Amino acid sequence: MDNDDFNQIDSNVSTVTALLEARGISWGTYQEDMPYTGYEGFSWLNQSTHKNDYVRKHNPPMIYNENTTPARLSYQKNFTQFYADLKDEQLPQWMFITPNMTDDGHDSSVTVAGAWSRRFLEPLMKNEYFMKDTLILLTFDENESESQVNRVYSLLLGGAVQGKEGSKDANYYNHYSEIATVEANWNLNTLGRWDVGANVFQTVAEKTGDVVRENTAVTGSNPTVFQNSSYAGPFNTDVGKAPYPAPNVNIVSPKTGRTVLPAIRRVWGNKPSIYNNGVVIPDGQHPPAGYAVNTVDN
Numbered sequence: 001m002d003n004d005d006f007n008q009i010d011s012n013v014s015t016v017t018a019l020l021e022a023r024g025i026s027w028g029t030y031q032e033d034m035p036y037t038g039y040e041g042f043s044w045l046n047q048s049t050h051k052n053d054y055v056r057k058h059n060p061p062m063i064y065n066e067n068t069t070p071a072r073l074s075y076q077k078n079f080t081q082f083y084a085d086l087k088d089e090q091l092p093q094w095m096f097i098t099p100n101m102t103d104d105g106h107d108s109s110v111t112v113a114g115a116w117s118r119r120f121l122e123p124l125m126k127n128e129y130f131m132k133d134t135l136i137l138l139t140f141d142e143n144e145s146e147s148q149v150n151r152v153y154s155l156l157l158g159g160a161v162q163g164k165e166g167s168k169d170a171n172y173y174n175h176y177s178e179i180a181t182v183e184a185n186w187n188l189n190t191l192g193r194w195d196v197g198a199n200v201f202q203t204v205a206e207k208t209g210d211v212v213r214e215n216t217a218v219t220g221s222n223p224t225v226f227q228n229s230s231y232a233g234p235f236n237t238d239v240g241k242a243p244y245p246a247p248n249v250n251i252v253s254p255k256t257g258r259t260v261l262p263a264i265r266r267v268w269g270n271k272p273s274i275y276n277n278g279v280v281i282p283d284g285q286h287p288p289a290g291y292a293v294n295t296v297d298n
Contacts, residue, residue: 001235004057006042011065012267013244016094016179017072019188019261026092028075030082031059032100037081038073052101054078059098089129094182105140121157135160135185135204137178142228149218150228161203169202172215174227174281177201183253184208189261192247192268197254197277211255213279229284231291238296245288248273 001007020027033053035044040062044054061067062076075092077085085091098104099120105113117138124130139154154173156164176198183190184200185208200210217225234242249265252258254277274288284294 001233002230003235003237006056007063007235009064010244013064014066014191014261014264014267015061015064016182016191017061017067017075018263019183019191020094020186022261022263023186023188025094025186025188027094028077028085028092029059029061029096029098030077030079031098032079032103034059034076034078037077038070039076040068040073052107055101058101058104058106059096061096086124086127086130091130093186125157131159133160134158135201137201139178141175146226146228148228149223149226156201156203164203170219171199171202171212172219172279173199173201176281180210180253183258184210184256188258189264190251190253190258192249192251192260192264192273193275194281196248196251196258196260196275197279198281199279209256210253213254215279217280225283225286227281227283229294231282231284231287231294236294245275246271246273248275251275251277253277 017027031054033044033046035041035054039054040056042056043052045051046053056062059076061072066072067076082091082097099113099116101107102112103116121136121138136157137154138157140152143150143152156169174194176194177200179191179195180198181201181204182188183195184204187208190196199205199212200208202212204210205212215225217223218227230236232239232242234244236242246268247260247264249260249268249270251260274282274290282288282291287293
């Protein structure tokens with residue numbers, strides 16, 4: 001996806017929420033300045049400055065139609081509800097938390113984002129209920145320059161990494177690693193897409209038995225793959241219209257053997273697929289078989 005449009009992904013495309021619910025794991029999103037629970041609008045403006053506060057594009061579950069049922073909309077809340085759920089000790093097991101467009105640095109700076117992160121997280125890290133066995137990932141979606149490898153700063157916090165303060169992890173991860181780590185942590189099924197082969201965060205992989213593999217084309221001293229452009233999928237602006245690629249329902253996670261969610265297998269069947277369980281993922285300059293190389297700056 002290379003645009004900020006009002007995107008909607010068909011309900012036959014599953015997300016991590018389906019995997020969590022299949023195992024009885026509670027989930028929720030908390031979006032700063034979302035006007036009310038389950039709000040499906042494009043954005044919500046600051047009522048004083050008229051600048052963007054909440055934006056739909058930063059609430060990934062909302063983009064998928066499978067997450068717009070009444071029940072699932074009720075799990076997508078604002079920060080008022082976050083603090084209410086925290087007080088009542090009713091937070092879900094998996095959360096996706098997004099600051100507003102100023103506090104996340106998008107319309108401000110990394111200095112603003114850093115100051116907000118500290119104000120938000122420090123009280124939580126003193127909260128025994130919140131910290132118990134919790135793994136917090138503080139990260140960004142992308143870097144600023146397309147002329148450089150798309151590396152983003154990420155930080156692990158919480159009770160799950162106590163004793164590892166100040167340590168560094170130089171392994172290769174991508175955004176699918178976030179899903180893969182959730183799958184590994186609760187022994188979930190997979191989506192049959194790039195999540196299957198993505199590296200699980202080392203601190204979790206040490207406990208789950210997952211193998212962490214190298215991708216020196218991205219992480220080496222002379223990288224040849226930048227992962228900062230989109231290939232010609234259904235949400236590439238310059239493509240127009242393209243079909244959703246089918247998941248690969250036959251692949252399993254390396255070494256641990258996690259399988260694709262049965263509900264996904266029933267919906268998609270055994271269709272040809274671009275996906276595999278390797279650690280290398282495509283980008284616009286290195287697209288899957290059958291896709292043209294991206295010659296546009298997106």
